[in-house]
Amino acid sequence: MAQMKKILVIGATGHVGGQVVSQLADTGVGVRALARTPATASLPAGVEVVPGDLTAPETLIPALDGVHAVYLTWPMLPGAAANSVIEVIAEHTHRIVLLSSGAVRDDVAEQGNPIGRAHALVEQPIRDSGLEWTFLRPYGFATNTLEWVPQIRAGDVVRGAYGAASSTLLHEADIAAVAVLALTTDKHVGARYELSGPTSLSRAEQVATIGAAIGRPLIWEEITPAQAKAQMHWVSPEFADFILDGLAAMVDTPGQPTATIQEVTGAPARGYAQWAADHAADFA
Ligand SMILES: NC(=O)c1ccc[n+]([C@@H]2O[C@H](COP(=O)([O-])OP(=O)(O)OC[C@H]3O[C@@H](n4cnc5c(N)ncnc54)[C@H](OP(=O)(O)O)[C@@H]3O)[C@@H](O)[C@H]2O)c1
Numbered sequence: 001m002a003q004m005k006k007i008l009v010i011g012a013t014g015h016v017g018g019q020v021v022s023q024l025a026d027t028g029v030g031v032r033a034l035a036r037t038p039a040t041a042s043l044p045a046g047v048e049v050v051p052g053d054l055t056a057p058e059t060l061i062p063a064l065d066g067v068h069a070v071y072l073t074w075p076m077l078p079g080a081a082a083n084s085v086i087e088v089i090a091e092h093t094h095r096i097v098l099l100s101s102g103a104v105r106d107d108v109a110e111q112g113n114p115i116g117r118a119h120a121l122v123e124q125p126i127r128d129s130g131l132e133w134t135f136l137r138p139y140g141f142a143t144n145t146l147e148w149v150p151q152i153r154a155g156d157v158v159r160g161a162y163g164a165a166s167s168t169l170l171h172e173a174d175i176a177a178v179a180v181l182a183l184t185t186d187k188h189v190g191a192r193y194e195l196s197g198p199t200s201l202s203r204a205e206q207v208a209t210i211g212a213a214i215g216r217p218l219i220w221e222e223i224t225p226a227q228a229k230a231q232m233h234w235v236s237p238e239f240a241d242f243i244l245d246g247l248a249a250m251v252d253t254p255g256q257p258t259a260t261i262q263e264v265t266g267a268p269a270r271g272y273a274q275w276a277a278d279h280a281a282d283f284a
Contacts, residue, residue, distance in 0.1 A: 005029060005030060005068040005069070005184075006029075006030035006031070006032055006066050006067050006068060007024055007029055007030065007031055007032070007067065007068060007069045007070070007071065007183050007184075008032045008033075008034060008063055008064060008067045008069075008070045008071070008093070009021050009024070009031060009032070009033050009034065009070075009071045010034045010052070010054065010060075010070060010071065010072045010073055011034075011071070011072070011073025011075065011099065012033030012034055012035060012041065012043060012047075012049070013033075013035050013041045013042070013043070014073050014075075015141065015143045015172045016073065016099055016141075016172045016175045016176055016179070017033075017071065017073050017099075017176075018043070018172075019172050019173050019175070019176030020071050020176045020179050020180060020183075021033050021043055021044065021047055022044050023173070023176050023177060023180045024180055024183070024184075025044050025046065025047055027180065027184060029183075029184055030048075031047050031048070032047075032048045032049075032050055032063065032067065033047050033048065033049045033050070034049075034050055034051075034052040034060070034063050035049055035050075035051065035052075036051065036052070036053050037051075038050065038051050050062065050063045051063075054074075054075070054077060054081070054085055055077065055081065057084045057085045057087070057088045058088070060085065060088050060089065061088060061092065064088070064089065064092035064093055065092070067092065067093045068093060068094055068095065069093060069094065069095035069096065069097065069183045069184075070089050070093055070095070070096045070097070071096075071097050071099070071179055071183060072085075072089070072096055072097070072098050072099065072122075073099045074098070074099070074100075074118070074119065074122045078118075078121075079117065079118040079119070079120070079121025079122055080121055082121060082122040082125055083125045086122075086125040086126055086129050086131075087125070087129070089129075089131070090129040090130060090131050093131070094131065094132055095131060095132040095133070095183065095189070096126055096129075096131045096132070096133050096134075097133070097134045097136065097179050097182045097183050097188075098122060098123065098126060098133065098134070098135050098136065099136050099138070099175070099179070100119040100122065100123055100135045100136060100137050100192075101115050101116065101118075101119040101137055101138065102137045102138055102139040102194050102195070102196070103115040103116035103119065103137075104116045104119050104120050104123060104135075104137055106192070113242065114239070114242060119137075123135055132189040132190075133189070133190065134182035134188045134189060134190070134191050134192075134193070135191070135192045135193070136175060136178060136179060136182070136193055136195060137192055137193060137194045137195065138170050138175050138194075138195040138196070139167065139168060139170065139194070139195065139196045139197075139255055140167045140168070140169050140170065140255070141169065141170050141172060141175075142169040142170060142171055142172070142197065142272055142275040142276075142279075143172055144169070145169065145206055145210070146279070146282060148160075148207065148210070148283075149282055149283055152210065152214075152216075152218060152283045153283065153284075156211075156216055156217060156218050156219060157218070157219050157220075157221050158207045158218060158219070158220055158221065159221045159222075159223045159227075160203060160220070160221075160222075160223060160228055161222070161223055161224065161225045161227070161228035161244060161247065162203065162225070162244070162247035162248055162250070162251055163202060163203045163204035163207075163220045163222050164202050164203070164204065164251045165202060165203050165247040165248070165250035165251050166200045166201060166202045166203075166205075166250055166251070166254030166255060167200060167201070167250055167254070167255035168196040168197040168198070168199060168200050168201075168255040168256065168257045168258075169197045169201070169206070169272050169275070170195060170196060170197045170269070171197065171269070171270035171271075171272075171274060171275045171278070173270060173278075174195070174197075174261045174265070174269050174270055175195055177261070177264075177265045177267075178193060178195060178260070178261060178264050178265060181264060181265065188264070193260050193264065194258045194260055195258065195260050195261060196255065196256075196257045196258045196260075196261075196269070197257065197269055197270070197271065197272060198257055198261075198268060198269040198270075198271050199257060199271060199272070200254040200255050200256070200257065201272050202254075203220065203247075204220035206272060206276075207219070207220045208220070209272055209273050209276050210276045210283055212273070212276070213273065213276035213277045213279075213280045213283075214276075214280050214283050214284060225244045225248070228244060229241070229244060257269075
């Protein structure tokens, strides 16, 4: 009997990787999930969880044993560190699906922003590796709006800058659905998929949408970019400026939807209202 194909998911405990694991498990394919601390990784029953760390590429070797394809999340690590990781992956498997970013441009000699630069540094060694590859290039994730969880749990007002900034936020299940097809079928080799949600909504509208999902009248309250920056403790001041500049740009130029999810999966991309309903418990 032919051995069942096994797929290694790196970033399996993350927003998109978690969906990749459960959707792969639903297809009946063999799934192995990588986690830095398997003991605390919460993954579907029956999924094999193995230890490994991208900062120590040799730890990936046992995880890659018998693996046909890899789903790779590149977390906030220097892009240059990808070279040795990709080298190890290419020695042990045939195919890779990379969660890259819509910030990567093919029409420029140098990437214009830090996110595009970091992901381009991961894409390049994959292109050079001889692996079959697919690059997922998503725009903003709906999970970014989980940043409002503390405010919404505390009351009905969400304070932030650029409430009129409009974007096409993606449901992680849709990104994962594209990943699963690229991992398990041959049609997507060499594709670079720009992924987005189906419609553009302003941040104020996103907050109202969460309110509808949880049955509370949430209100957006505008604060200045400087006030918002002072609260962004989780990023460097430079990165906070980058995020805020991106929001400012989306006030005048709303994110435009792509049709890629529908084209690849045959199903329309899930809207933000669906995402908010799926995550209502996170905000309660
Ligand atoms: N947010 C957006 O709007 C957006 C848009 C486009 C692209 N992206 C890209 O999407 C990616 C993030 O995806 P996500 O939201 O699904 O991930 P996430 O929820 O942030 O989770 C990160 C994952 O990376 C794993 N990880 C972190 N450091 C690791 C290491 N040293 N070795 C092995 N695994 C490690 C974590 O696993 P453990 O901690 O369990 O080991 C976790 O599973 C980033 O590359 C980001 O640039 C994001």
